[in-house]
Amino acid sequence: MSTIGDRKVRRLFIRTFGCQMNRYDSERLVEILGEEDFQPVDDYRQADFIFINTCTVRDKAEQKAFSYLGRLKQLKRSQPGLVVALGGCVAQQYGEDLLRRLPHLDLVVGTHGVSRVPAMLARYETTGERQAFVDFSYDFGDESDGRSQLCRPEVSSYVTIMRGCDNFCTYCIVPMVRGGERSRPSDEIVREVASLVECGVREVTLLGQNVNSYGQGVAEELDFAGLLRRVAQVEGLLRIRFTTSHPKDLSLSLMQCFADIEPLCPHIHLPVQSGSDRILKRMKRGYTREHYLRLVKELKAIREDVAVSSDMIVGFPGENEEDFQGSLSLLEEVRFDALFSFKYSDRPQTAASRLDGKVEEKVKLQRLQTLQSLQERITFEKNEVQVGQTTRVLVEGPSQVGGSQLSGRTPQNRVVNFQGTPELVGEEISVLISAGHAHSLEGVVCVEDNVNLKVVKERSWCGK
Numbered sequence: 001m002s003t004i005g006d007r008k009v010r011r012l013f014i015r016t017f018g019c020q021m022n023r024y025d026s027e028r029l030v031e032i033l034g035e036e037d038f039q040p041v042d043d044y045r046q047a048d049f050i051f052i053n054t055c056t057v058r059d060k061a062e063q064k065a066f067s068y069l070g071r072l073k074q075l076k077r078s079q080p081g082l083v084v085a086l087g088g089c090v091a092q093q094y095g096e097d098l099l100r101r102l103p104h105l106d107l108v109v110g111t112h113g114v115s116r117v118p119a120m121l122a123r124y125e126t127t128g129e130r131q132a133f134v135d136f137s138y139d140f141g142d143e144s145d146g147r148s149q150l151c152r153p154e155v156s157s158y159v160t161i162m163r164g165c166d167n168f169c170t171y172c173i174v175p176m177v178r179g180g181e182r183s184r185p186s187d188e189i190v191r192e193v194a195s196l197v198e199c200g201v202r203e204v205t206l207l208g209q210n211v212n213s214y215g216q217g218v219a220e221e222l223d224f225a226g227l228l229r230r231v232a233q234v235e236g237l238l239r240i241r242f243t244t245s246h247p248k249d250l251s252l253s254l255m256q257c258f259a260d261i262e263p264l265c266p267h268i269h270l271p272v273q274s275g276s277d278r279i280l281k282r283m284k285r286g287y288t289r290e291h292y293l294r295l296v297k298e299l300k301a302i303r304e305d306v307a308v309s310s311d312m313i314v315g316f317p318g319e320n321e322e323d324f325q326g327s328l329s330l331l332e333e334v335r336f337d338a339l340f341s342f343k344y345s346d347r348p349q350t351a352a353s354r355l356d357g358k359v360e361e362k363v364k365l366q367r368l369q370t371l372q373s374l375q376e377r378i379t380f381e382k383n384e385v386q387v388g389q390t391t392r393v394l395v396e397g398p399s400q401v402g403g404s405q406l407s408g409r410t411p412q413n414r415v416v417n418f419q420g421t422p423e424l425v426g427e428e429i430s431v432l433i434s435a436g437h438a439h440s441l442e443g444v445v446c447v448e449d450n451v452n453l454k455v456v457k458e459r460s461w462c463g464k
């Protein structure tokens with residue numbers, strides 16, 4: 001703990017595993033605890049409160065969270081004042097049991113409990129009572145708590161529009177740990193987007209497990225396409241993205257949005273999971289390979305330059321060589337712009353965990369490697385085609401490459417690294433692509449196309 005004036009400032013360290021939903025919850029927690037005089041620190045050994053936000057969607061993610069927690073045992077022993085909390089999907093799944101199993105854990109905060117953390121902490125600090133909150137009853141009313149009051153210097157931000165999922169794909173634990181689908185009222189979403197834009201945010205990504213079915217449980221008659229149109233009217237908002245979409249719910253009216261909503265970026269993440277009808281059926285995905293291919297074709301007919309990314313699982317129970325070949329040929333046929341691929345793992349309480357025909361670990365690994373090298377070739381070829389083209393890039397910040405390189409994204413969500421100075425962060429600029437790599441592009445800022453941008457004109461490093 002440190003002191004600023006007569007305020008006691010406590011130090012907060014958050015480690016986030018998993019999806020964008022967890023990242024969003026972690027950002028909210030920083031803001032909520034900021035109101036309680038907590039300041040984030042980069043080193044967990046300096047912290048008074050450590051919050052581990054966990055993911056349980058795949059076995060590996062869960063193991064990572066537990067091994068991280070295990071490492072804190074020693075620290076907790078040497079710093080008895082330290083409070084350790086576990087949040088997110090692992091917390092939701094195992095609940096109070098975790099307190100029994102892990103004596104160095106103080107708080108367990110389920111997927112709906114982020115706004116309860118200050119009260120849980122206060123109770124722990126006054127009574128020493130270790131607690132678990134895994135209640136599903138949740139009101140979206142407090143979703144934007146702390147969010148709109150505090151401005152953070154970021155270019156792009158997530159906004160949750162719905163939580164939970166009603167689909168019960170047979171491999172998936174999400175409905176068990178995130179509960180049923182609930183949408184947030186559109187007025188609240190639009191208000192949050194507007195206040196983020198006021199703080200300087202230029203791009204929002206609307207988040208939900210299945211954004212296409214937005215609107216359930218909301219009193220107004222508004223579907224996801226309608227919501228996009230409302231959000232697009234927020235003045236000053238440059239770009240809109242959304243994730244994730246379920247192919248079975250992708251409507252023509254939503255596809256049409258790519259043609260006529262200007263700030264909507266031409267990119268869709270549309271998880272396919274398998275290229276075999278037999279496996280898709282066992283997964284209960286509700287569409288066939290042909291239907292998926294038709295959707296991609298329709299999307300491209302509506303907007304030629306739309307980028308499509310996807311998720312794929314290998315080694316689902318019962319997947320044979322022919323099924324796997326179906327996944328490979330689907331990759332060749334669609335030529336995804338990006339692909340996230342995973343080895344199937346059994347998750348508790350899921351229907352697939354009870355299916356027969358489990359695939360050997362060795363075979364799963366082999367299939368994953370084959371699939372990933374095929375996709376790497378495709379992504380590389382697609383990136384190489386970009387060379388020589390000029391594209392709009394929203395500059396996000398320093399590049400991971402280091403030096404004075406900046407990084408940004410094209411409308412299609414491709415990462416571009418280029419030489420630049422920090423004044424460009426938050427600007428949308430034209431960049432000439434000079435090289436294509438396996439995971440990113442390299443470019444040069446174009447002076448001619450950015451003449452209206454004072455910062456570009458004045459710098460000598462840029463220019464063709």
Ligand code: 5AD
Pocket residue numbers: 057058059171172173271273311312313342343344345346347
């Ligand atoms: N095993 C492997 N991958 C899974 N996913 C979800 N559940 C499992 C599982 N049991 C993958 C899916 C999903 C992504 C978020 O994680 O591809 O789209």
Ligand code: SF4
Pocket residue numbers: 165166167168169172173174175209210246
């Ligand atoms: Fe899981 Fe399927 Fe829901 Fe996605 S749509 S969260 S894969 S149950």
